[in-house]
Amino acid sequence: MMPLSQKHLLGIKDITADDINLILQTADNFKEVINRPIKKVPSLRDITVANVFFENSTRTRLSFELAEKRLSADVVNFSAAASSVKKGETLLDTVNNILAMKVDMVVMRHASPGAPHFLSRHIEANVINAGDGTHEHPTQALLDSFSIRERLGDVAGKKVAIIGDIMHSRVAISNIFALKKQGAEVMVCGPITLLPKYIKDLGVIVELDVQKALEWCDVANVLRIQLERMQIKYFPSLREYSLYFGINKERLNRLDKEITIMHPGPINRGVEINSDVADSEHAIILDQVENGVAIRMAVLYLLANRSS
């Protein structure tokens, strides 16, 4: 078995299709582990991981923490709200202080794109990007691929439509890279104001009519409208967005096939997705959350393996 090609997981753009495959295969084994009565293995018992979160997160942070604990790593948590960052400390200083306490791996979320890349050039520890601004969110894309593979058998050859706020979404970017590397076809769909101008250069199909996107795809990955990242108005109102782009039962009933619905969370019910879809058997939203722990265990395990 080949090790990962990278020392850090900064983005899907930097890793190879073989790396993705290795992570998904390893996650299969960890998924079995987390469904045992005793969900813990001792693999990382000599590793300390710092979860450094400069931006809010519930799911990702809990998921990483559980993954670390189920691998028996020691965990320290850090959130910017309650730290010296407020007192004016720089990112590198903050992290170097944490590393001085002998930490082997850093899981970081930051509002600035490229923050984990910057960090990885200056520190010895392995860096895992848990989301950097509007840039990448690699573990989310990996768990999305894992969930598609689990539901449909394979990612290659599948048609995946990413619907919603593409412009502000790191999930969209990482998913596009991951899906293309695995041989899937990708479409993006949303209001034209929320589609980046050069998105076509990534090799995706652009569609403005959500019903056509649903007709085309095998899997619809529905994204949240990220109001907190919007400094200006990109569409008239949430109600209008919901009318034109919201996924509801009525839209799905009009299709002559069944499609799989995904959402990276947090869900805004009644905006991008209705409850009658989010809670239906077509949605694998909670499977995605479960798979997230297995994927993060695989990433931590494989990076720790590589550090020697």
Added chain:
Amino acid sequence: MQKRLILNAELLSITVDRLCQQLIENHQDFSNTVILGLQPRGIHFSDLLVDHLNKLTGKEITYGQLDTTFYRDDFRMRETPKAANATNIDFIIEDKEVILVDDVLFTGRTIRAALDAMMAYGRPKKVELMVLINRKYTRDLPISPDYIGKDVNTMETQRVLVDIGEGKKNKVWLINEEE
């Protein structure tokens, strides 16, 4: 590379038969006994063993496969990561008599990891170890087998190649690695 045959197909089947008889002697009707084959290579031998045991006893003996990868103590010392394999255990081993089955016993580190891994499925009443090939004088840990197919005196530089299972030649070789 020098090869020496230590078990041929005929001797192997006699050995498997003898090991089954020993197990029957100690475990009678296997009502409270489970067999765990160790992934990845031990299961070729344990498949063979359980198959024969089922025929001899006329029962379906509780059998699972255990992977030790995540419990190893040497995983970060390797150049390349060891691929994990599936663990298939759909029963609880609480209060059972467990027979761990592997193909070759060398340093004992795999068995150490297996003992840890097994505990995730309950606290067994008793654990025994069966190996097809017991390499003598090479142990790093105080572990010794209860059932042995064949004892072999080996050196650190030698390797035991177990070529058994579906579509294989059912032979066991001792190989001298070239310096």
